[in-house]
Amino acid sequence: MLSRLEAGEFTLRPEEVDLAAHLRGALEAYRGRAEAAGVRLEADLAPVPLAQVDPDRIDQVVGNLVENALRYTPAGGAVRLLLRPDAGRVRLAVADTGPGIAAGDLPHIFERLYVAQHYRAERPEGSGLGLAIVRQLAAAMAEALR
Numbered sequence: 001m002l003s004r005l006e007a008g009e010f011t012l013r014p015e016e017v018d019l020a021a022h023l024r025g026a027l028e029a030y031r032g033r034a035e036a037a038g039v040r041l042e043a044d045l046a047p048v049p050l051a052q053v054d055p056d057r058i059d060q061v062v063g064n065l066v067e068n069a070l071r072y073t074p075a076g077g078a079v080r081l082l083l084r085p086d087a088g089r090v091r092l093a094v095a096d097t098g099p100g101i102a103a104g105d106l107p108h109i110f111e112r113l114y115v116a117q118h119y120r121a122e123r124p125e126g127s128g129l130g131l132a133i134v135r136q137l138a139a140a141m142a143e144a145l146r
Contacts, residue, residue: 012054012144019053019090020045020083026059027081030066038075041066045083048090057137058092064130065094072098110135 027043034041062081069079077097084091101109112132 010140012057012140014052014054014141014144016050017053017055017058019048019051019058019092022055022058023062023081023083023092026062027066029063030070034070034079037070037073039070039073040078042078042080044080046085048083048085051090053141057141061134061137062092062094064134068130069094069096069098072096074098 023045024043027041031041066079066081073079073096079094079096082091082093082095084093110131112129
């Protein structure tokens with residue numbers, strides 16, 4: 001998937017979407033996993049204008065971000081999906097109460113195959129591709145809107 005994204009060998013299918021309503025539905029797909037992990041899954045979705053986006057790709061972006069947040073948030077914590085208007089655009093964010101990312105790792109987290117050294121032994125299931133896919137999809141959707 002990442003190779004196809006990097007090579008531009010994929011198609012966006014934008015349509016007019018009510019992002020707040022769409023994201024509420026997308027987040028429900030993770031409710032069971034969050035409950036099983038003892039993590040609260042929250043949505044803080046402000047109303048925003050209808051947006052031209054590919055709903056499947058938005059689901060993929062949100063899914064990768066929420067999956068990462070759930071992976072690193074301990075029981076009793078929370079993962080929150082936020083949506084806000086921002087200077088004629090919208091800002092979508094996933095925040096969690098996990099341990100955070102070390103300052104030295106921050107510049108690298110969207111690189112292909114990057115997994116912070118601290119987490120390699122602790123969380124061997126991470127491939128280091130999810131956030132690289134998020135970056136490529138976000139860039140492609142932003143470019144399509146220009």
